[in-house]
Amino acid sequence: DAGVTQSPTHLIKTRGQQVTLRCSPKSGHDTVSWYQQALGQGPQFIFQYYEEEERQRGNFPDRFSGHQFPNYSSELNVNALLLGDSALYLCASSTPGRTNSPLHFGNGTRLTVT
Amino acid sequence: EDQVTQSPEALRLQEGESSSLNCSYTVSGLRGLFWYRQDPGKGPEFLFTLYSAGEEKEKERLKATLTKKESFLHITAPKPEDSATYLCAASRGETSGSRLTFGEGTQLTVNP
Numbered sequence: 001d002a003g004v005t006q007s008p009t010h011l012i013k014t015r016g017q018q019v020t021l022r023c024s025p026k027s028g029h030d031t032v033s034w035y036q037q038a039l040g041q042g043p044q045f046i047f048q049y050y051e052e053e054e055r056q057r058g059n060f061p062d063r064f065s066g067h068q069f070p071n072y073s074s075e076l077n078v079n080a081l082l083l084g085d086s087a088l089y090l091c092a093s094s095t096p097g098r099t100n101s102p103l104h105f106g107n108g109t110r111l112t113v114t
Numbered sequence: 115e116d117q118v119t120q121s122p123e124a125l126r127l128q129e130g131e132s133s134s135l136n137c138s139y140t141v142s143g144l145r146g147l148f149w150y151r152q153d154p155g156k157g158p159e160f161l162f163t164l165y166s167a168g169e170e171k172e173k174e175r176l177k178a179t180l181t182k183k184e185s186f187l188h189i190t191a192p193k194p195e196d197s198a199t200y201l202c203a204a205s206r207g208e209t210s211g212s213r214l215t216f217g218e219g220t221q222l223t224v225n226p
Contacts (some may be wrong), residue, residue: 004157042118042201042216043158047174056213090157102148103214105157 002027004106006091012112013081021076021109025093033103034066035090043090049074053065086113087104116141118204120217127192127224135220137202147185148214149178150201158201159169161187194225 005024013019025032031050037044045058049068068074088110092103119131127133146165150158162171164180171178177188187200199221203214
């Protein structure tokens with residue numbers, strides 16, 4: 001049973017560029033959340049997608065946007081990259097219809113902005 | 115604003131030396147307190163969910179407890195393979211996959 005998969009694993013971009021990160025949720029999961037984890041910090045919530053709509057959003061600027069597809073996979077897009085966007089981007093999925101079911105995380109995409 | 119604070123930031127133990135990690139939270143209407151383990155270069159791995167004060171859960175050498183203001187992760191007779199960063203997170207949502215507020219983690223090193 002495949003867990004949460006993310007691609008690519010590593011990415012290097014230049015300031016001002018745009019980036020797209022991809023996530024496939026664990027089999028049977030329909031809700032996808034994205035988190036940003038700076039080095040030495042805990043993950044910070046970016047947003048959550050369910051039924052192809054953004055349902056919750058954290059304190060991130062509009063440069064961060066996302067999408068969920070009918071097969072529940074998801075993309076995270078970041079425009080006009082800043083040096084401070086360098087971080088590990090984590091995707092997490094969860095079981096439908098269960099209150100506070102734990103999030104299952106992928107191994108993340110390491111984004112470096114130079 | 116929800117806040118989760120973990121202490122200590124880093125902890126070094128000898129193999130077999132038991133200890134506890136602390137997670138203090140300020141969350142209105144807490145619905146769940148989660149513990150995760152994170153190895154270098156990997157995503158967080160789920161360990162426990164606690165829902166109400168007084169609740170305890172155990173898994174191998176780990177035991178998590180919850181009070182109204184904090185949670186503890188007790189590590190009994192740790193082994194080198196327990197070395198990792200332990201993350202605590204709180205949720206006040208009722209829906210599946212509700213947003214988590216994470217602490218900054220405790221980096222645990224267990225020396226043989």
